[in-house]
Amino acid sequence: MIDIRSVSHALHGQTILSDISVQLPKGKVTALVGPNGAGKSTLLSLIARLQPLQKGTIEVDGLDVTQTPSKQLAKTLAILTQSNQLASRLTVADLVAFGRFPHHQGRPTVEDNKLVDEAIESLELTSIRHRFIDEISGGQRQKAFVAMAYAQDTDYLLLDEPLNNLDMKSARTLMQRLGSLSAQSSKTIVVVLHEINYAALYADWIVGLKDGRLVANGETKYFLTNETIEQVFDMQADIHDVGEHRFVMHYR
Numbered sequence: 001m002i003d004i005r006s007v008s009h010a011l012h013g014q015t016i017l018s019d020i021s022v023q024l025p026k027g028k029v030t031a032l033v034g035p036n037g038a039g040k041s042t043l044l045s046l047i048a049r050l051q052p053l054q055k056g057t058i059e060v061d062g063l064d065v066t067q068t069p070s071k072q073l074a075k076t077l078a079i080l081t082q083s084n085q086l087a088s089r090l091t092v093a094d095l096v097a098f099g100r101f102p103h104h105q106g107r108p109t110v111e112d113n114k115l116v117d118e119a120i121e122s123l124e125l126t127s128i129r130h131r132f133i134d135e136i137s138g139g140q141r142q143k144a145f146v147a148m149a150y151a152q153d154t155d156y157l158l159l160d161e162p163l164n165n166l167d168m169k170s171a172r173t174l175m176q177r178l179g180s181l182s183a184q185s186s187k188t189i190v191v192v193l194h195e196i197n198y199a200a201l202y203a204d205w206i207v208g209l210k211d212g213r214l215v216a217n218g219e220t221k222y223f224l225t226n227e228t229i230e231q232v233f234d235m236q237a238d239i240h241d242v243g244e245h246r247f248v249m250h251y252r
């Protein structure tokens, strides 16, 4: 579980997050949703300790993120951020292998190499594994960064808008993979999504933020109501049940 208690955050005098308390369930896929600027990326970065926690506490699997040694945290949690800039010239395979570094400290084992190959195959990057990441398309690069996070094989995986630039089939394949990682390998996955229907189909749990506040939080089918969509996104949408899933018709 990721246990977030009374977390507030401010930058340059501006409140970014206000008193957020929420528990993200272990072994499930949680979607973090909300309008632009709601604070989703900030919350993810605080969970992963990419910036210092100003107020409140965050525990990942019982580990207080402010107290846990970096090596231990890196073996527990992997994050894909939105700013994936690397100065050095790396191939896709180098980049993905980089994700294993906290585990082997520069001396990869057969198991490390196997996990790198699996991540490359899972994201369908095999044919471009030797290409440089600054010479591939935006969607291919996004997949390479997702593969790097995936290869870390941590129990907790945080992904900030992993579907950016992905075509329809690639997006569906990735969400299916994340679903099976949680269902079959008990991984806890937190994913920032803008398309609510990916959350509807693949998330077990949804957390809605708006203006730095927690607006709604619950199991997917209970979260997806007209009232909640309006509260979080300030827009009306029809909710339709199709089979066992609930969809949000927000396209017109």
Ligand SMILES: Nc1ncnc2c1ncn2[C@@H]1O[C@H](COP(=O)(O)OP(=O)(O)OP(=O)(O)O)[C@@H](O)[C@H]1O
Binding pocket: 011, 012, 016, 034, 035, 036, 037, 038, 039, 040, 041, 042, 043
């Ligand atoms: N480095 C920064 N300095 C100052 N303000 C920042 C900084 N980073 C983010 N913010 C502000 O914090 C607020 C939350 O930003 P954040 O990126 O967490 O939102 P988000 O929900 O992830 O948005 P989006 O959906 O657009 O990616 C915004 O008002 C943003 O302008």
